[in-house]
Every structure is written in C-alpha cells, then in structure tokens.
Amino acid sequence: MGILGHDGRASRAMDRCDVIAGYTTEPGRITRAYGTTALVHARDTISRWMDQAGLSTRVDAIGTLRGLYSVGPGSAPKLLIGSHIDSVRDAGPYDGVLGVMIAIAAIEGLWGSRHLPFPVEIVAFPDEEGLRFQTTYLGSAALAGAFDPAWLDLRDDDGVTLREAITQNGGDPVHLQNARLQPGEAFAYIEAHIEQGPRLQAAGLALGAVTAISGQTRVNVRFIGEAGHAGTVPMSMRHDPAPAAAEMVLAAETMARERPELLATVGRIVTEPGASNVIPASVTITLDVRHPLDDERSGAVETLHHLAVEHAQRRGLDLEWRVMRDHAATPCDPALTQVLQKAASVAVGTPVPALPSGAGHDAVTMAEAVPVGMMFVRCKDGISHNRAESVNVDDVAAAIHAMDGILDMLAEQARSKKRTAIRQQ
Ligand code: GLV
Ligand code: MN
Ligand code: MN
Numbered sequence: 001m002g003i004l005g006h007d008g009r010a011s012r013a014m015d016r017c018d019v020i021a022g023y024t025t026e027p028g029r030i031t032r033a034y035g036t037t038a039l040v041h042a043r044d045t046i047s048r049w050m051d052q053a054g055l056s057t058r059v060d061a062i063g064t065l066r067g068l069y070s071v072g073p074g075s076a077p078k079l080l081i082g083s084h085i086d087s088v089r090d091a092g093p094y095d096g097v098l099g100v101m102i103a104i105a106a107i108e109g110l111w112g113s114r115h116l117p118f119p120v121e122i123v124a125f126p127d128e129e130g131l132r133f134q135t136t137y138l139g140s141a142a143l144a145g146a147f148d149p150a151w152l153d154l155r156d157d158d159g160v161t162l163r164e165a166i167t168q169n170g171g172d173p174v175h176l177q178n179a180r181l182q183p184g185e186a187f188a189y190i191e192a193h194i195e196q197g198p199r200l201q202a203a204g205l206a207l208g209a210v211t212a213i214s215g216q217t218r219v220n221v222r223f224i225g226e227a228g229h230a231g232t233v234p235m236s237m238r239h240d241p242a243p244a245a246a247e248m249v250l251a252a253e254t255m256a257r258e259r260p261e262l263l264a265t266v267g268r269i270v271t272e273p274g275a276s277n278v279i280p281a282s283v284t285i286t287l288d289v290r291h292p293l294d295d296e297r298s299g300a301v302e303t304l305h306h307l308a309v310e311h312a313q314r315r316g317l318d319l320e321w322r323v324m325r326d327h328a329a330t331p332c333d334p335a336l337t338q339v340l341q342k343a344a345s346v347a348v349g350t351p352v353p354a355l356p357s358g359a360g361h362d363a364v365t366m367a368e369a370v371p372v373g374m375m376f377v378r379c380k381d382g383i384s385h386n387r388a389e390s391v392n393v394d395d396v397a398a399a400i401h402a403m404d405g406i407l408d409m410l411a412e413q414a415r416s417k418k419r420t421a422i423r424q425q
Helices: 009-021 037-052 097-108 138-144 149-153 162-168 173-179 199-203 241-258 294-314 334-348 393-424
Strands: 056-059 065-069 078-084 120-125 186-194 207-213 215-224 263-265 269-272 282-291 318-327 354-357 372-377
Touching (some): 009 037, 065 097, 097 393, 162 173, 186 393, 207 393, 215 241, 215 294, 294 318
Parallel strands (some): 078 120, 186 372, 207 354
Antiparallel strands (some): 065 120, 207 372
C-alpha cells in the first residue's frame, strides 16, 4: 500500500474532483449553483460512483444526494458523512466536493475487510454557498428540519423562485418534510473539508479537527434613488444610490479593520439599470459579516445598519435592509472532535491541532439535529473561493486514512456500548 492511505483511493478522490469541476454553467470557470443543470449532472455522476461503492442512492425532496451503506434490517441509528457539491462563482475544485469524495473513499475502504455496527449515509448537499438565492445550507436545512418555508418565495436574479428551483433540482417543494431526519435516525454528522485558511500550512500539518464554526450574517442592502441622465441632471439634484453604497463598502472595511477578529465583505455590487451614462435607480450590495463571538457580530451588523440608514437619509434615498441568513457560532461536539483529532493524529503520525473555522459549513445546520464533527485538510497557501485552490494527494490520503480511523473508533464505541447494555440486562 506504500505511504499511509496510498491504496489508490486518494488519487481517485482527486481525479473525481477534477471530473466534477467539469460540470459548470460558465465555460472556463467552475460555477455550479443550486438547481442548475451543471449541479444535477454532477450529482448524477457522483451517484454512479456511490452505486459503484455499494451504496444505495436516492435524491431527497430538496435535491440532496444520499447514499446509504446499510447493515441490515432493524439497524442502529446511522452516521451521516457529507459535504456540499455546489460552488461559488469561479470556484476551485475542492471546496465541498473533496469532502464527499473522502466519504465515498472511506466506504470503499470497508470493502471486504471491515464491518460497521451502524449504517452510514453519505449526504452530498446541493447548496452550501447560497450563490443563487443567498440563503446557504438549503440541503442540510431540509435534512435537519430547519428549512423555513418562507424561503420558497425567494427569487434569483432572473426572477425564478426557490420553489421552482427545487423542482429544477429534481426535488419536490411540496414534500420537503420528507427529507427531514426522524428523531433518533442518526447519531452524528461528520464532514471533511479543505481548511480554506493558512493555519495548517503554517503549522506544517496535513489535518486538523474543528472546534467551532464562526457565526455569519448575510444582508442584502439596497439603496434606492432616482434614475437619470448622466449628462444633464445637476449634481445638486441627484438621488444617486452609488455613492451611498460606496460609503457602506468603506464603512464595513473600516469597522472590520478596527475590531479584532471581525470580518466584513462586500462580495457583490449590482447597479440598476446598469449603464455608464445612467444615474442608477438602485444599488444593491451584499454584506457578509463574521466573528467567532455572536455578540460582536450582531453588534457590528447593528452599527452597519444604523450607518446605512444615515447614509440613505442624508442623500434622500430609500433603504431596504434584508437579512438573508443569520447564523450563530456553532460549536462542534467535543467528544466527536476528540475522536476526529485522535484519528487525524494517527493518520499523520503526529498530534494535530483543533482549530476554529471562519468559513461556514453544512455542519452549522446539521448541529440543529445531531452532534457534529469536522476535519480540515490543508490547502495550498490557504487559498479558497478562487480557481487557484489546491490540495496535495498525500494530504488527501491522510484524510482518507483518518476517516477510516474515525469509522473504526466510532464502531468500537458502539460495540462497547452494546456490550455494556447487554451486561446490564
Ligand atoms: C462558505 O463557503 C462560506 O463560508 O461562506
Ligand atoms: Mn465555499
Ligand atoms: Mn464549503
């Protein structure tokens, strides 16, 4: 088998990420939003790999691909392992997809050698990024029973509702409750994901366990003014929303630079109608605010909201402030984190750290239903949400080896619990 985990599964997992990168709505870039043909075709391909791994597959009512490793009738609660298969615009190939490929590889590692006392379900979620509806975590929300029916009326840039997009995604918006976990159906959710930050590389380590995931607030901020002719409306008579939006971008940056650990990002700016010789009628900016502490995050969002109101009033504009998502910081389950950290340490041959995640993950929503644990895989220079995203095959091999170890440790825990229960009868 050579170096740890180098039994072909790591290079296969990476080759598969490359194949999935080919499913895109933008030639030359990786862009795979919820409900697009690219996402549905990527999911079909992953479904075939799950079939080959011996999983029984299905697509649930929101469009999450689920592959079940079954251990027979009347079996114990299942372990969920997963990540997401959608992407941001112009993404790298590993964000989300690698976690699903590591999960499949772990099932392939069971072939003919080991048996688990619990079923495992791999979940390939169709919307972690929120690229199309700015919502994030649609698949895991449906699974965890945290889906808000009000989201069904959200519209994408083309006016398509989420309700319609669920159908495009092969789901059924009327029966979303069918995707929901029943009480006691699963005992944990585990996710492997690239770190998307520089700490593991700086520590010279391939893997880490995650302690907690930072809170995150996403707001669509729209300044509404009055469209006009760029060559005739005097500056003193304008109700131009663009400078107000610009002031907000700078205010968010200044605030985040001044407050330790606060992160504020304006990732999208849309002017309407959007022509160089037209004073815009409206400008919408997206605001993404994160902090490991919830009070700090919500305090910052509140201050930014006040500033937006002030800028709008001063310039005679209307303001729409629409909170699209507001997630508290999510701790991972300490006992699971210990298992992940131990398995990862064995896989890399040296103790690995437990570190917080600044990026959001489906584990945030899954934590509403079951204990969650996450493992990070080093990525080159911490680069992610960028086509330059890169991981190396040795690190992926270590992650697969760690996932093997996690399964074995959880299996041993389940068997010893069962032995104790029998003794106590
Ligand atoms: C997901 O990648 C997020 O952190 O926004
Ligand atoms: Mn991402
Ligand atoms: Mn991700």
